[in-house]
Structures are given as structure tokens and as C-alpha cells.
Amino acid sequence: MLQRDMTDLTTQSETKRAPTSADVARLAGVSQTTVSQVLNGKAGVARIASETRDKVLEAARQLGYTPNHAARSLRERRTKLIALILPTIDNPYFSDVVNAAQEAAREAGYAVAVIPIRAGEEFRVSTFLQGAACDGIIVAGHDNCSSPELQILRARGLAVAVLQERSPDPAISSVSVDLAEGGYLATHHLAGLGHRRIGHITERLRPAADGRSRIDGYRRALAEAGLFFDPALVVVTENSMAGGAAGLDRLLEADGEPATAAFVYNDQLAVGVLARLRERGQRVPEDFAVVGFDGLAIGAFTAPPLTTVDSPRGALGRLAAETLIRAIETGADVGETHRLPVRLEVRGSCGARERPAP
């Protein structure tokens, strides 16, 4: 037994010699200076062509190379701090996620710093994110998650987990809620109540290659109910209460037979939709039915109370923190994918309060 184990160890150490920056340079076809500039965060990195940078990152990934200094820093100078990069903190959705992430982190002895980085802004937070000041980061927001800086941080040995987005790298864990299922539940419910013209008021229409967006579920439920998907009933608007009000106006002014119901991107937009329906003298749910998404506290206090897809915000934040901390503490590339289930919370705005959900 011992003999056998030792042989394995020898074999392993021979085949698995730790890769060096020279190996990375050779595989990428660049100089060691360039490798160091990309992976050590030296000043020159901004001037390196993006193809070169990508070649270095890909080579480092293939070889499993982590710069020594980053590894040493992580081992010796644990900051016990994790950073949570969010596209915005304007939506209370994120405060629920942050609170839960923070609670899970605290249980494991970590603190959480929230860094809001809006779409289009530079993902560059001084030395903070360069591995010196935190042990790992949780990233949300499409632009943040697809940023080359994220890959650079990962390549430098920082633990990373992605929230509610596709992971840009199989080694990076991803934790999300099932948006498509939510879109399906909301639309299926409205179709079951007899609505034939169901609109979708949304914040964005990004091509979701994985078919896992709200609108994918919306289309699936329409098809199942034998309803025609009419692009005129899909309205893209700004992600705010005012955006919801403007979106409702546009939906009601769309060509063709008017919509009698809408599945709305999130509860914040839905608050604006309800207010504008009131201003237009339309009764909810008698004249128009509304279903939101997120399950925010405000939904219980609107007039009428809002039917919504309850997203497990707390579980999402907790799982993201736990997954990240596991990656920090084991030093392993976990690459887990978690997708949490959602459920429909039926209140007054859909008109089904009297009858059970279909």
C-alpha cells in the first residue's frame, strides 16, 4: 500500500511539475516580461494588445499557472475580506442578496465590501482588486462578468464566483436563479386565467445563447398555451419605476389587439406599471393583470398587492458567499454551477386571488 502510494506521488510530481512563467511565455509565444506584465498587474498592462493579453491568460489557464507572489500573498496575508461587485445597489433586490452573503461570510469569519460598478464603467478598482486587499470576489452584471479584468484577477490567483450570469470560464463557479422558469410560471399563470394578449415589459433584450432568460420562459408558456408570440407586445424600457410607467404606455399603444396583462421584468418596474394603470383609470386586475419578478417587500404594499415571481435572493447571496469562501479556503478551482428554483407568489394584481393557481 505504502509502496503504491509513493509511486503515485512520484508519478504525480513528475508529470505535474508546477508550471512557471517561462512555460506560460513559451505556450503563449510571448516574452516573460509580457507574462509578468499581464499576470502581476504592472503598470504596462493597459498598453498590451488585447490579443496578446488573451493569449497569456489562455496559456496560464491551460497550464494552471498562478503567479507565486499572488499565491504567497493569499496564503500569508489573508485579508478575510470578500468583495461583491454589483452593477447597481439601486434595486432592493441586491440589498437582500448582500445581507445574506454578508451573514454567510460573517459565519465563516469574513467581511464583505460592496463595490458598485455600472455598465460601461471601468472594472478597475485600484489596488483593491489586484489581490492585495481581498481574498476573493463575487461578480454580478453582464459587463462585469465578461470583463477581461475578471480573467486577469482569476489568473492572478484570486478566487472568483459569478452571480446570475454565465461563467466566463469553466473554473469560475456560477450561482443564479432560474429566470426562464420564472418567466414561464408568470406567463403560464396569466394564460391560465384566460388572458390571450399577454405583454412583456422588460429592461433589456440581450441575446441569451443559453435560452435561460425570462423571455425564454415567457415564449415557452405562450407556445404551450397555443398563443402567438407577438414582438409588438414586448416592450424594452429603462430599469426603474418611471421606466415601468413608460413601458406600460408603450404596451397599451402597441399595434393590434390590446394586451390585457403583462409579465414585468422586475418588481421595481411593476410598481411603475401599477401607478400608471391607476393614472390611466384602468382597474387592476379587472381591466389589466400584472405579474412582477423578484418578490421584493414593496410588492406586499402596492395597490393592489403585486403577484410576483419570488426569487430566492437570500439563498442566492448565501450560496455565492459559501461557494466563494470554499474556493478561497481550499485553493481549488471548483467551477460549480448552481441554479436555484423560483416560485410564484399570488397576490391581488393578477386576478387569481379567489381561484387556485393553475
Added chain:
Amino acid sequence: MLQRDMTDLTTQSETKRAPTSADVARLAGVSQTTVSQVLNGKAGVARIASETRDKVLEAARQLGYTPNHAARSLRERRTKLIALILPTIDNPYFSDVVNAAQEAAREAGYAVAVIPIRAGEEFRVSTFLQGAACDGIIVAGHDNCSSPELQILRARGLAVAVLQERSPDPAISSVSVDLAEGGYLATHHLAGLGHRRIGHITERLRPAADGRSRIDGYRRALAEAGLFFDPALVVVTENSMAGGAAGLDRLLEADGEPATAAFVYNDQLAVGVLARLRERGQRVPEDFAVVGFDGLAIGAFTAPPLTTVDSPRGALGRLAAETLIRAIETGADVGETHRLPVRLEVRGSCGARERPAP
């Protein structure tokens, strides 16, 4: 002229020799080891009696002593990051403050990290706040601002500014909005509309030695209108929408002639108040008038839209960041006090839409 200047310089350098840790130890009557433990953040600090710690901090403050290592670290290793310690990010009030602080910081080349620390939690965020990972901190929340850790960070040479609280130290700048004036404007307005029994639904009743809380303005407006201050009409509740609903119930069940109006601590509570009034079949503003505080976006979308004291959240966040960055970059103890004015935003919930505000 030159002669004169040189004399002054000589005098200054003689009288103003940089204080050493030995001077601090002498003045505080403790050992240099103790001074070092308190001011350099060594592990032992938690075991030092709080009186001893206070003596060291007071001596360091009196002498203007800053540990060399902290000063050097600040000069040489600027992180270009500022931390914003908030008691919660649940209230959209804070996201408006954060967005503006972040914008001002970005203009000056700084990034912002938000660290939520709830009341009762430990103000100890690993090495992050020990002067190594950020250049300065903006602190909000009573417990955070009165924390001894804040004084320790300050004494270690970190720039500090306090948001919406009394500064615990004359050298620490404070930036706030005029809460008492807001309470006065709201209550004065309701009294001007003929209300004689005006309640106050609030989140807390902390003795405000400086007379600058919302309730001080509420009492001043009542007195001015010749109205009796009735403690039975002041209801303390949880700081949430559900708390607002519960507070309204308690206000309406209070002894004596019932209230016909309420000045509510913030818009979040007021959303709950409006929803509960609707549930109780009371018309707003005909049966009951409501004025909130903060000026959040939601107030334009409630039924009816909410009259509120508009707090300059953006200006507050911006000024806090600018004040802190000035302290970071000049290295000077600024100790500025800013108190920003508020204004009443009249909408439908107070019943004054038809008539001009008094």
C-alpha cells in the same frame, strides 16, 4: 521679510517638534508598548482596558501624534479607494448617497467600497480598515460613528468623515442634512392645513442632545401652532414598510382624540402607512394626511403620491466624498461641519395639492 519668515520657522520647529510615541506614553501614563498596541493595531488591542485605550487616544489627539508607519503607508501606498461604512443598504436612501459619493470619488480618481455594518455588529473589518487597504472612510450610523474603533483608525492616520451623525471628534468632518428643519417643515405644513392631532411615526427615539432630530422640529412646529405635544401620538416602530403599517395601527389606537395626520420618519415607513390606511378603508388625504421624509423615487408612485421632505441625498454623498478626499490629499485635520437644507415636496397624500403650501 525673509528674516522674519526664517525666525518664525525656527520658532515653529522648536515648539512643534513632531511628537513621538514616547511623548504619547508619557502623557497617557502608560508604557510605549501599550501605545504601540493601541495605535499600531497589534493583536493585543482587544485585551487592553477601554480606559487605557481612551487615555492613549486622547494623548495622541492632544499631541497630534500619528504613527510613522501609518503616515508613510498613506504617503507611499495610496490605494485610491475610500470605504463607505453604512448601517444598512436596505433603504434606497443610501443608494442615492452612494451613487453620488461614487461619482465625486471617480472624478477625483478614487473608487468606493461600501461596507454595511449593522447596529450591534462589530466594527472590525479585518485588515481592510486598518489603514492598509483604503485611504479614508466615510461612516454613517450612530453605533458606527460612536465606535472606539473609529477613533483608533483616525489616530492611526486614516482620514475619516462622518455622515448624518455628530462627529465624535472635532478633527473629524461631519456632513448631514437638516433633520430638525425637515420635521418642522412637515409638521408646520400639516398644522397649516388645519390638523390639530398630528402624530409622529418614527424609527427610534434617541436623546438628541443637540436638538437636531426630526422630532425636535416636530415639537417646535406644534408649539408654534399652539398645539399640545402629546407623547401618546409619538409611535416608535421598526424601520421597514411593515413597521410603518404596524405604527399606523398603534397611532390610530392611541388614547385620546384620534390623530388625523402623521409626520412619518421616512418614505419607506410611509409606504407601509399608506397601504395600511387603504386596508383600513381610510381615504388619504380626506380621512388621514401623511407626510414622509427622504424624497425617494417610490413617493411619486404610491397611491396617492406621497408628500415628503426632500433630503438632498446626492449633494450629501458628493459633499461627504469631496470632504474626505480633501482630508486625504492635504493630510490636514479639516474638521468641517456641513448641514444641508431640505425642502418640502407637496404631492397628494397631505391634501394640500389644491392650495399653496403655507
